[in-house]
Amino acid sequence: xxxxxxxxxxxxxxxxxxxxxxxxxxxxxxxxxxxxxxxxxxxxxxxxxxxxxxxxxxxxxxxxxxxxxxxxxxxxxxxxxxxxxxxxxxxxxxxxxxxxxxxxxxxxxxxxxxxxxxxxxxxxxxxxxxxxxxxxxxxxxxxxxxxxxxxxxxxxxxxxxxxxxxxxxxxxxxxxxxxxxxxxxxxxxxxxxxxxxxxxxxxxxxxxxxxxxxxxxxxxxxxxxxxxxxxxxxxxxxxxxxxxxxxxxxxxxxxxxxxxxxxxxxxxxxxxxxxxxxxxxxxxxxxxxxxxxxxxxxxxxxxxxxxxxxxxxxxxxxxxxxxxxx
Numbered sequence: 001x002x003x004x005x006x007x008x009x010x011x012x013x014x015x016x017x018x019x020x021x022x023x024x025x026x027x028x029x030x031x032x033x034x035x036x037x038x039x040x041x042x043x044x045x046x047x048x049x050x051x052x053x054x055x056x057x058x059x060x061x062x063x064x065x066x067x068x069x070x071x072x073x074x075x076x077x078x079x080x081x082x083x084x085x086x087x088x089x090x091x092x093x094x095x096x097x098x099x100x101x102x103x104x105x106x107x108x109x110x111x112x113x114x115x116x117x118x119x120x121x122x123x124x125x126x127x128x129x130x131x132x133x134x135x136x137x138x139x140x141x142x143x144x145x146x147x148x149x150x151x152x153x154x155x156x157x158x159x160x161x162x163x164x165x166x167x168x169x170x171x172x173x174x175x176x177x178x179x180x181x182x183x184x185x186x187x188x189x190x191x192x193x194x195x196x197x198x199x200x201x202x203x204x205x206x207x208x209x210x211x212x213x214x215x216x217x218x219x220x221x222x223x224x225x226x227x228x229x230x231x232x233x234x235x236x237x238x239x240x241x242x243x244x245x246x247x248x249x250x251x252x253x254x255x256x257x258x259x260x261x262x263x264x265x266x267x268x269x270x271x272x273x274x275x276x277x278x279x280x281x282x283x284x285x286x287x288x289x290x291x292x293x294x295x296x297x298x299x300x301x302x303x304x305x306x307x308x309x310x311x312x313x314x315x316x317x318x319x320x321x322x323x324x325x326x
């Protein structure tokens with residue numbers, strides 16, 4: 001499509017289902033994923049509602065899927081391995097960025113990984129992404145799902161990297177890993193997952209050892225044995241040690257007055273005990289509600305303020321913070 005304000009070409013994602021859950025997922029996907037920004041992650045722009053039609057615009061990425069892109073290199077061309085390592089490192093850095101921001105992609109696969117004509121790797125489709133620790137249904141593409149997900153376990157950073165390993169194997173061999181799954185024992189909880197490592201090594205015999213070993217390590221059955229973010233990027237870049245940027249705390253400069261008002265409102269909440277002479281024993285006063293309205297121009301930092309404020313409060317078990325949108 002054409003953005004009439006900037007005249008730029010954009011891609012448009014249209015929500016085709018109108019049930020409550022789909023609408024929630026659509027709005028949620030845009031609201032918190034549009035805040036992410038990484039050179040190798042597709043960028044979301046604006047959300048729109050036109051009657052029953054809901055859609056948002058995003059960066060238009062034109063190119064080839066990573067599997068098709070790698071096929072165009074002649075088999076005898078030795079430099080193709082360096083080219084592959086370069087784009088894989090770009091994809092891995094995007095996954096690392098998501099994990100650093102407590103986001104799980106949950107659908108890493110070849111069709112969601114695009115290479116542009118300028119050799120820029122772009123990770124697409126955040127439609128199934130969830131926050132780390134958030135419960136989710138059994139979602140994803142079966143061929144790329146980690147064994148713990150097939151057994152009904154929760155998605156984790158390690159399950160994302162397993163999917164990355166399946167993608168790597170597919171690019172290297174033009175097929176899927178030789179996996180056997182037996183669900184005959186006790187349903188999902190009795191699933192037996194088998195990966196024939198000898199067959200894997202045989203099928204990868206023409207590939208460089210570093211890529212072969214990385215692929216096998218990512219496909220480990222035990223999630224704790226799979227490499228983590230920094231290790232994957234380091235092995236693809238070929239560096240012995242990689243300095244990761246220090247995570248900066250979320251700051252809220254110049255908002256002391258607003259933070260104080262929120263804290264004061266929170267202090268009025270909760271039960272307070274008092275002595276009731278008519279009863280002769282302590283009683284509980286009625287809870288007092290507080291309402292704070294935060295308003296300001298778009299881009300003035302309202303969301304950052306609300307995200308920062310709970311971190312300034314003392315941690316108490318009786319505090320329950322809920323974040324909702326309509």
